Amino acid sequence: MISTRALTRDFVVSRTETVHAVRGISLDVEPGELVAVLGPNGAGKTTTLRMLTTLITPTAGTATVAGYDVTTQPSQVRRRIGYVGQGNGAGHTQRVGDELHGQGVIYGLDRRAAKQRAGELLDALELRELAQRKVSELSGGQRRRLDVAMGLVHAPSLLFLDEPSTGLDPQNRANLWDHILRMREEHAMTIVLTTHYLDEADTMAERVVVVDHGEVIADDTASALKARLAGDRLALTVAPDHLSRLTVLAEKLPGAREVVAVGDELSIRVADGPAALPELIAAAQHDGVPIASAQVHRPTLDDVFLNLTGRNLREAA
Numbered sequence: 134m135i136s137t138r139a140l141t142r143d144f145v146v147s148r149t150e151t152v153h154a155v156r157g158i159s160l161d162v163e164p165g166e167l168v169a170v171l172g173p174n175g176a177g178k179t180t181t182l183r184m185l186t187t188l189i190t191p192t193a194g195t196a197t198v199a200g201y202d203v204t205t206q207p208s209q210v211r212r213r214i215g216y217v218g219q220g221n222g223a224g225h226t227q228r229v230g231d232e233l234h235g236q237g238v239i240y241g242l243d244r245r246a247a248k249q250r251a252g253e254l255l256d257a258l259e260l261r262e263l264a265q266r267k268v269s270e271l272s273g274g275q276r277r278r279l280d281v282a283m284g285l286v287h288a289p290s291l292l293f294l295d296e297p298s299t300g301l302d303p304q305n306r307a308n309l310w311d312h313i314l315r316m317r318e319e320h321a322m323t324i325v326l327t328t329h330y331l332d333e334a335d336t337m338a339e340r341v342v343v344v345d346h347g348e349v350i351a352d353d354t355a356s357a358l359k360a361r362l363a364g365d366r367l368a369l370t371v372a373p374d375h376l377s378r379l380t381v382l383a384e385k386l387p388g389a390r391e392v393v394a395v396g397d398e399l400s401i402r403v404a405d406g407p408a409a410l411p412e413l414i415a416a417a418q419h420d421g422v423p424i425a426s427a428q429v430h431r432p433t434l435d436d437v438f439l440n441l442t443g444r445n446l447r448e449a450a
């Protein structure tokens with residue numbers, strides 16, 4: 134559905150300054166995938182999306198989207214994709230229903246078809262009761278649902294969402310996600326989105342692409358990234374006189390790293406916590422080391438990001 138090779142975009146800001154916003158990104162997205170692109174502010178996420186949606190041209194490299202080249206066949210690309218950008222700024226005096234209808238006409242639907250499509254989307258995104266409201270009067274969550282509806286008017290097979298839930302409260306975020314996932318299911322859509330919410334990427338996306346300084350620094354499922362880059366942490370407590378024996382046993386666990394004792398707690402980094410913990414407990418029992426408590430801490434994408442970049446995503450943002 135998407136294939137980029139060494140996609141690059143520079144911005145010449147002045148005679149002496151060029152910003153290398155995107156530095157040679159190669160990425161493939163299969164039909165039906167839901168891919169989250171993560172990264173701190175300024176990482177190059179929006180610039181990448183803007184190239185894929187033909188809003189700006191690449192400085193170098195290639196990209197095909199929905200089977201067409203973004204540079205030489207931009208109108209073919211545009212017909213097949215939906216793009217929901219970051220907030221749409223100034224208030225609108227148009228009414229919600231008219232706005233959707235107008236968008237359908239812009240996309241070449243005749244008036245009747247545009248009316249029907251607007252009606253379907255008003256229902257699908259629970260905007261029906263707001264159809265007569267002015268766009269400028271909508272709340273943040275309602276406005277975002279309208280943005281998504283606008284991106285879906287021409288029933289695209291590929292939808293790009295740039296930070297769809299930024300600024301929404303948790304309830305509105307969850308509600309917007311319900312709508313996006315349902316639309317995806319009903320229309321077998323491929324979705325590429327950017328987000329700052331790591332938990333959102335973790336639970337919603339099948340694949341996470343981490344971008345930093347204009348480059349892809351990781352690309353995998355969230356669980357694989359967590360297992361590979363962060364791993365689980367085991368935390369066991371024992372009586373102080375057994376701590377050194379438990380440390381020796383922990384160090385023998387396959388793949389054990391960062392075996393650290395703090396007070397009466399021993400912390401061990403392992404790839405697969407739920408598998409390693411029973412193994413360690415069995416070894417401890419065999420050696421007569423009584424375990425007082427044991428826990429597996431699963432890593433978050435925050436840990437992954439920290440591991441990859443040495444920075445916390447929120448700090449970096």
Ligand SMILES: Nc1ncnc2c1ncn2[C@@H]1O[C@H](COP(=O)(O)OP(=O)(O)OP(=O)(O)O)[C@@H](O)[C@H]1O
Nearest residue numbers: 144146152154172173174175176177178179180181
């Ligand atoms: N039109 C432009 N002119 C000059 N520099 C730009 C332009 N657009 C983006 N940049 C720069 O390119 C870099 C990447 O910006 P981009 O908006 O792609 O980042 P981002 O990862 O989407 O960040 P955010 O999370 O804040 O949206 C930044 O340094 C930004 O200042």
